[in-house]
Amino acid sequence: MRQNTTVWITGASSGIGEALAKAYARQGADLILSARRRKELERVKRLCGLTDDRCLVLPLDVAEHGSLPAAVEAAVAWQGHVDVLVNNAGISQRSRAVETSLPVEKRLFDINYFGTVELTRLLLPHFLHRHSGHIVVISSVVGKLGTPIRTSYAASKHALHGYFDSLRAELDGTGISVSIVCPGYIRTQVSVNAVGPDGSRYGKMDVNQEKGMDADVFARKAVKALNKRKPEIWIGGVEVVGIWLSKFAPWLLRRILAKRQGG
Secondary structure (H helix, E strand, O other): OOOOOEEEEEOOOOHHHHHHHHHHHHOOOEEEEEOOOHHHHHHHHHHHOOOOOOEEEOOOOOOOHHHHHHHHHHHHHHHOOOOEEEEOOOOOEOEOHHHOOHHHHHHHHHHHHHHHHHHHHHHHHHHHHHOOEEEEEEOOHHHOOOOOOEHHHHHHHHHHHHHHHHHHHHOOOOOEEEEEEEEOOEEOOOOOOOEOOOOOEOOOOOHHHHOOEEHHHHHHHHHHHHHOOOOEEEEOOHHHHHHHHHHHOHHHHHHHHHHOOOO
16 A cells, blocks of 8 residues: 555444454554544544544544535545545344335435445545545445345345446546455444344344454455455355355355345
């Protein structure tokens, strides 16, 4: 990573976002940390060992789409440039399709899809003006295949792949890269913080999540691959095999997924 690289991470207050902040800080990047909770962002800033001249805490709710233009303006003004945008903000789901209300489905898309797309769209002119930039999207293995009790979550992640694969093609030759990262089971609070059928907090740790890859291990692997600007990156355990099965043995994958009703 070159000197004076500014990396903006959304969803940076915990989990994968926090781990990515630490990994990028170790590589010498200046960080812009965004999420809803300022107190937690300040905690991550301290963990990264960064002073005010190297880290901007910029509270942001990506579901509040009207607030995004001002956030982009503030982010660019801080160091005069943003080099990498890591779209990590998101929320998961644990509910069957028949039970999931429309407001919950809309909330999942407002955060996971529309917030990510709009923030990227607003920052894109800055990248185009500089003929340089790296757009990173934290998707999921579920962005490549669907699993039970994650219908709308899977749909929102699949939508990200469609949008950003298309955007990558549009940006060919501009100096701007697009990378989609697909984590498998990473040991974070993502299932605990997931929404249930009525939008309330699920509040349980999935067994597979609890046994998943350490978030810091994931972040080191992710940043190493992102520095090479790989277009798509899969990181996890045996669950990543599901992506290969979806390509070469979809009938077998369907059988496996039909038996999985949770976790």
